[in-house]
Amino acid sequence: xxxxxxxxxxxxxxxxxxxxxxxxxxxxxxxxxxxxxxxxxxxxxxxxxxxxxxxxxxxxxxxxxxxxxxxxxxxxxxxxxxxxxxxxxxxxxxxxxxxxxxxxxxxxxxxxxxxxxxxxxxxxxxxxxxxxxxxxxxxxx
Amino acid sequence: xxxxxxxxxxxxxxxxxxxxxxxxxxxxxxxxxxxxxxxxxxxxxxxxxxxxxxxxxxxxxxxxxxxxxxxxxxxxxxxxxxxxxxxxxxxxxxxxxxxxxxxxxxxxxxxxxxxxxxxxxxxxxxxxxxxxxxxxxxxxxxxxxxxxxxxxxxxxxxxxxxxxxxxxxxxxxxxxxxxxxxxxxxxxxxxxxxxxxxxxxxxxxxxxxxxxxxxxxxxxxxxxxxxxxxxxxxxxxxxxxxxxxxxxxxxxxxxxxxxxxxxxxxxxxxxxxxxxxxxxxxxxxxxxxxxxxxxxxxxxxxxxxxxxxxxxxxxxxxxxxxxxxxxxxxxxxxxxxxxxxxxxxxxxxxxxxxxxxxxxxxxxxxxxxxxxxxxxxxxxxxxxxxxxxxxxxxxxxxx
Numbered sequence: 001x002x003x004x005x006x007x008x009x010x011x012x013x014x015x016x017x018x019x020x021x022x023x024x025x026x027x028x029x030x031x032x033x034x035x036x037x038x039x040x041x042x043x044x045x046x047x048x049x050x051x052x053x054x055x056x057x058x059x060x061x062x063x064x065x066x067x068x069x070x071x072x073x074x075x076x077x078x079x080x081x082x083x084x085x086x087x088x089x090x091x092x093x094x095x096x097x098x099x100x101x102x103x104x105x106x107x108x109x110x111x112x113x114x115x116x117x118x119x120x121x122x123x124x125x126x127x128x129x130x131x132x133x134x135x136x137x138x139x140x141x
Numbered sequence: 142x143x144x145x146x147x148x149x150x151x152x153x154x155x156x157x158x159x160x161x162x163x164x165x166x167x168x169x170x171x172x173x174x175x176x177x178x179x180x181x182x183x184x185x186x187x188x189x190x191x192x193x194x195x196x197x198x199x200x201x202x203x204x205x206x207x208x209x210x211x212x213x214x215x216x217x218x219x220x221x222x223x224x225x226x227x228x229x230x231x232x233x234x235x236x237x238x239x240x241x242x243x244x245x246x247x248x249x250x251x252x253x254x255x256x257x258x259x260x261x262x263x264x265x266x267x268x269x270x271x272x273x274x275x276x277x278x279x280x281x282x283x284x285x286x287x288x289x290x291x292x293x294x295x296x297x298x299x300x301x302x303x304x305x306x307x308x309x310x311x312x313x314x315x316x317x318x319x320x321x322x323x324x325x326x327x328x329x330x331x332x333x334x335x336x337x338x339x340x341x342x343x344x345x346x347x348x349x350x351x352x353x354x355x356x357x358x359x360x361x362x363x364x365x366x367x368x369x370x371x372x373x374x375x376x377x378x379x380x381x382x383x384x385x386x387x388x389x390x391x392x393x394x395x396x397x398x399x400x401x402x403x404x405x406x407x408x409x410x411x412x413x414x415x416x417x418x419x420x421x422x423x424x425x426x427x428x429x430x431x432x433x434x435x436x437x438x439x440x441x442x443x444x445x446x447x448x449x450x451x452x453x454x455x456x457x458x459x460x461x462x463x464x465x466x467x468x469x470x471x472x473x474x475x476x477x478x479x480x481x482x483x484x485x486x487x488x489x490x491x492x493x494x495x496x497x498x499x500x501x502x503x504x505x506x507x508x509x510x511x512x513x514x515x516x517x518x519x520x521x522x523x524x525x526x527x528x529x530x531x532x533x534x535x536x537x538x539x540x
Contacts, residue, residue, distance in 0.1 A: 001333070038340035042390055081390070083337060085256060114329060 002041065002112040003082050003090045009049070009075035010105055014068065016048045026098035034082070039093060043080035073106065087111070229254075230293050230345045233338075237306040240287045245280035246309045247316075248273055255313075255334040265331050266316065306342070307355050307412065310335050314359050318366075332363050343398070353402035354413030360395030361419035364388040376520050380428040392423045411447040414439055433463035450479045451487075458491055466498040486515035490525060497528075502536035 019027070034040035046052075050068035069075060084090045090109055097107060236249040251257040251265075259277065263270040294302040317331025339356040346352050368382035377383075399420055402413040409417060418439045425431040440456035453476055461469020473492050482488045493508030509529035513522050 036341065036344045038337035038344075041394070083333060 001084065001086070001114060003084060003087075004110045004112055005043075005080040005082060005090070005094060006076050006108040006110065007078040007080075008106040008108065009072050009077040010103065011072060012103075013077040014048045014050070014072050014075065016050070020100070022100045023098065026100055030096065030098055034080075034093070039082045039084055041081040041083050043078070045078040046076060049075050081112070229341065231291050233306055233342065233345075234293055234302055235284065235289060235291055237302070237309045238284065238287075238289050239302070239305050240283055240289060241280050243309070243312065245276050245283070246305070247312055248276045249280045250309050250338070251313065251334065252277055254338055257334070261330075265328055303346070303349060303351070307351060310338050310342070311355060311359070311412070313338070314362075318362060329366060332359070332366065335359060336363060343401075347401075348405075350402045350405040350407075351410040351412050353398045354410055354416050357395045357398035357402060357416035358412050358419055360391045360398060361416060361423050364391035364395065364423065376524055379422060380431075384426065384428075387423070395423065396420055408446070409442070411443060414443045414446065418443075431462070433459060437463040450476055450482050451485070454482070454485075454487060454491055457495075461495050461498075466495045470495045470499065484515055486512045486521070486525075488512075489515070490528075493528065493532075497532060497535070500535075502532040506532035506536070 031040065031043065034043075048068065052067040052069075054065045054067070054069070056063040056065060082090060082093065084093070087109070094107055094109060099105065232253060233250070236253050237246045241249065247266075248262055251262050252259065257265070259273045260270050263273045266273070293299075314332055314335035317328045317333075317335065336356075336359050339352070339359055343352050343356045364387050365379070365382060367388065368384070368386040369377055371377045395416065399413065399416045402409065402416065418436050421432050421436050421439070437456070437459040440452065440459045444452050444456050453472065457469045457472035457476070459469075460472055470492070473488070473495060476482055476488060477492070479488075489508040490512035493505045493512060496502075496505035496508060506529045509525050509532065513525040513529065516522050516525065
């Protein structure tokens with residue numbers, strides 16, 4: 001399953017302060033680990049919201065609002081797209097995201113919809129087959 | 142001095158211990174690191190035992206020969222603590238060892254490297270759980286009896302062993318991508334497992350072009366997953382797919398992997414060639430824009446490099462698209478006597494398709510019906526019977 005990992009903005013990221021060399025090095029190593037574990041699909045850092053814009057929708061009306069935006073903690077400063085076995089694995093990786101300065105921050109984890117999320121793709125035939133397998137298993141076959 | 146033989150034996154022991162223990166305790170987070178940890182503990186045990194024995198000998202007044210066997214734990218770690226990636230690589234090569242049957246290799250790989258439970262493997266391959274458990278037990282025994290060294294093969298052996306690893310990964314992918322039996326057309330979890338294994342392998346063996354070729358092939362094929370299933374769970378064939386639903390991220394990753402495979406120069410291997418074919422489809426914005434002449438040429442190369450009746454059949458399809466159905470039919474007709482394709486449903490379905498394009502509907506209908514009796518997949522059967530019915534309609538329209 002895939003997860004999108006959203007890194008929330010901080011005062012520094014919104015001010016356009018570039019990451020320290022130490023953070024860059026540690027992030028580089030962390031990204032390398034992600035790639036080696038076959039977890040990393042994509043990831044990017046985002047420029048401060050002062051370089052962004054919002055488009056508000058109301059009926060047929062579209063209003064463009066230029067950045068920066070005030071609610072720093074709700075803004076996103078970067079993202080990853082990961083492929084992992086479970087939410088637990090995603091959490092384990094997120095906990096290992098380097099944070100050398102020890103500053104307060106927040107990372108949000110969201111699961112991506114997949115083709116098999118249509119749910120009841122267990123047809124009656126498939127369910128019967130599974131029951132058959134279960135009974136075979138119970139019979140110690 | 143610690144000899145390599147002892148280290149190998151210990152690692153082998155650790156693998157066996159892992160095989161015995163993991164079914165109960167579950168797969169550890171890092172199987173590779175865990176394995177080496179186990180090997181280390183075993184070694185320390187062994188060294189302590191040896192030490193006790195030496196003390197006993199001393200007591201008994203025997204002369205000691207092995208004083209230099211005193212090894213500190215740290216020294217031992219230096220010997221045995223290779224790169225963690227190395228353990229994983231050894232594990233992959235051991236699980237995919239040619240002494241094992243293909244089924245055993247697949248089961249062991251999914252169990253040890255994919256982290257699947259025996260129940261999950263059983264469900265994925267539609268066999269009973271005890272059958273999978275038995276497969277794993279037997280595989281374990283076979284590895285033990287054949288004294289398979291727990292190592293990454295070197296030199297000339299590497300190529301053959303690597304192709305066994307790639308085969309297992311691609312088999313797992315394909316079982317997920319085009320389920321050979323049952324009612325589900327796709328089992329995406331198996332595709333994900335295979336893709337992840339492939340990506341890990343590509344990082345561990347970055348100079349093997351075919352590893353990148355296989356990853357490219359899987360990434361591009363997986364990009365179509367969403368588009369391959371219709372609203373009612375019915376399969377949608379490549380040329381009928383809504384290309385807007387193709388996953389562009391996976392396509393980009395696939396193209397990048399293909400580029401890595403190509404950068405080594407020399408001709409492309411079989412996986413890279415298939416990836417190049419998949420890339421042709423991925424690059425066409427509409428089905429009509431497909432560069433069939435290039436695909437036909439790539440299939441010619443593939444047929445030359447890795448000839449097989451199935452490749453030949455695909456070559457026939459490509460030639461049929463590039464140079465007209467008659468050209469395709471000529472190649473298919475050369476295959477009808479092929480014994481290995483006698484029960485292969487794609488032969489009659491491809492032949493049926495080419496015949497229908499040549500307006501030979503009665504012959505086409507017979508082929509589609511024959512294909513429908515050969516497939517084990519219920520959804521595929523429906524699709525084939527539908528095409529057979531269309532032949533009837535078309536043929537009455539002609540008369």
